[in-house]
Amino acid sequence: MIICNIYFSLFLILSLLLFFLSLNFMLMDYCMIIEYVFLSLNSSNFVMSILLDWMSLLFMSFVLFISSMVIFYSKEYMEGDFNLIRFILLVVMFVLSMMLLIISPNLISILLGWDGLGLVSYCLVIYYQNIKSFNAGMLTALSNRVGDVALLISIAWMLNYGSWNYYYYLEFMKEDMAMKFICYLVVLAAFTKSAQIPFSSWLPAAMAAPTPVSALVHSSTLVTAGVYLLIRFNFAFPKELIMISLLISSLTMFMSGLGANFEFDLKKIIALSTLSQLGLMMSILLLGSHKLAFFHLLTHALFKALLFMCAGNVIHSFNNCQDIRYLGCMVMKMPITCTLFNICNFSLCGLPFLSGFYSKDLIVEFMTMNYLNILIYLLFYISIGLTVSYSFRLVYYSLSGDMNFMSMNLMNEKISFMLKGMMGLIFFVIISGSLLNWLMFIPPYFICLPFWLKIMTLLMVFSGMYLGYEIAKFKINYKLKSLSFINFSSFLALMWNMPIISTLGINYYPIMMGEKYLMSFDQGWMEYYGSQNLGNLLSSFSQFLQFMSLNHLKIFFMLMVIWLGVLLLMM
Structure with missing residues (x-):
């Protein structure tokens, strides 16, 4: 302590x-x-x-x-x-x-x-x-x-x-x-x-x-x-590197947003949201605005730290259970944690006038001002919608419905070290966006966009809210239990099978070859013709020599008898 x-x-x-x-x-x-x-x-x-x-x-x-x-x-x-x-x-x-x-x-x-x-x-x-x-x-x-x-x-x-x-x-x-x-x-x-x-x-x-x-x-x-x-x-990036890296970071943002919508582990959802925001930071950095990337890095750091701390409090109270399907009606038992959790979620979405809004909205408008291909535009805007979607899916699971956990539980909320630590961050989660905006961008960014592009971010936020609500409701009711859908959702939740590729994809063949080498060589022909066979030969040879040394008089007399027999035959 x-x-x-x-x-x-x-x-x-x-x-x-x-x-x-x-x-x-x-x-x-x-x-x-x-x-x-x-x-x-x-x-x-x-x-x-x-x-x-x-x-x-x-x-x-x-x-x-x-x-x-x-x-x-x-x-x-x-x-x-x-x-x-x-x-x-x-x-x-x-x-x-x-x-x-x-x-x-x-x-x-x-x-x-x-x-x-x-x-x-x-x-x-x-x-x-x-x-x-x-x-x-x-x-x-x-x-x-x-x-x-x-x-x-x-x-x-x-x-x-x-x-x-x-x-x-x-x-x-x-x-x-x-x-x-x-x-x-x-x-x-x-x-x-x-x-x-x-x-x-x-x-x-x-x-x-x-x-x-x-x-x-x-x-x-x-x-x-x-x-x-x-x-x-950021000053020294070659042009060809920028385009390749921009595509990779945009795909990372899209892939993690999709994965988080089909994940049920609370901490993994928040981890995938981090990955999505990292893709956003990398994208805007490669588009040429390192200050905007740094701005989002700072605002994101505050609300993501608090989001994890709230998740830790929930997991603690839920007897180390991390499955969001067991949540429900948390606001009755843990009102402060639930309030802080949802403020962070809304900040992550980019809901107006919370800290995440100032950086995310500026990033998307800056990206829209650039002359880019349609793929980057689509990946950016769909990723914004997916971010809001998995955030509102979390809100739906935590706030709505009945308590899905055990009747006998340890859920309580006293003012403790955990809550005080969380409350120390919430003030900055709310005000840091506008504060840093005033401090960092003394000459303001001038962004001139037509009406529909200007409200495009807001449209994606609202469509993401609706999508997240529908996905959460749909998964609870189990309307579709077809095998193809289960396979598809597990494929997305596994980040396009990337964990399997990163583990089995790299070491499957070396391990398989190692097993064949072990069975065929180390415990096979090499064992027979190599060390094992040599050991057997040396062992049998030493046994023969030991037998000779223990029976040397008998052997001597036997040889003498044989020699005498040969002499008699020769005469």
Whole structure:
């Protein structure tokens, strides 16, 4: 308990300080690079570089604020856990790794933070130590290793410039072939960390971690690291890379929105919504507005953290049950949690004047202003509709109907650490959109659209509401039980079979070949003609020699008799 209070207070104070410092940097238009020389050997300097500008300071402020609330929330959520101190220290290591990544203008220190996030996330995902969490942890770690390798190769390519401080070279070296290659590798690294297609399967699997970790991972740390890295590299993207990446990120947004509408696990629905928002951030970033992507990253971090915290409270009260079909009429038993949960859901939808509205509406209108093909337009607008659809499906399951859980349950709502931690975030979930909008976009975005395109977002929101209501009602009534529909819905819920492709698709043939090798060679012909047969030969030979040594007198006399017999025959 004491360690929770210490880190909660420390992170909260640091968050406030960094927020006001970022405002100062923003208004004064400051950017500061601090270089600390660790060691100077002959003509080589070992230097640690720190980049402080309004963006890094503001992001650190948000990460620390959300972390402080999550640690405060964990005091009650993880109560009774034998390894509470270890859990809190792991969370603190996770946050510090993210801090290192945020303030680095240098690929080496970025790799330290990047790998720190990967290693600590593995430890947190396998925290409950059962077969499901071990599998999820391995999938998470190995998916992220692809990006780590890409980052290592880009570090090797940065040697062409004589320094690893990429920040100095982005603008004027962007036409250089080496910088293009580095950008390809960085985008690959960012796609693995932010779980874009084809690396999407680890994100829902990482839900095996405790809920406070999910709140931290899915809001402001692990998954946003890839987006943040691309925001830093946004000046140097080659045109051909932009179009391919834009298609992949738009498809990720569409695929996760579809999957969330057919999923029944509460935490997985919220994880898929994170994936959808990551696709949105990546898309707008690749369309050329890194500020808008950063704006949505910050607003999304707040409401997604609170959404997970509300889900954790619900799961706690429902005796660790995560199936949304058991919810119903929650507002009678848990009114505060239900209110906070639905405010976050509406913010995620982009309902007017909540924080999500300011960023999402601006992003979609900015995208509509661009000259793009019809596919990107359709993917964007359908994805908005799907986001609202799965959000209202959750609202329907949580608010309407009768209680579907056991008659004897533990559902109660006292003002506790969990609720206080959640209430610490709700104020910012409501006001952060307009506040950041006023702060970040001092020269306003001028967007001129015809009437129908202007209200297109609102139309998609309302059509998504209706679709979500119909899907929820339809699934409850079980009107259609055909096998083809069940197969189709499971295909969509499994994210187009991506978890199967990422696991069995990669290791099925190697495992099958390994089994054949084991049966045919290791325990087959090689065993017979190799070590086993050699062992048998040596064993029988040593037995023969032992027999000879034990009966040497008999053998000697027998040989003498044979020799005498031969002599007699010769005479």
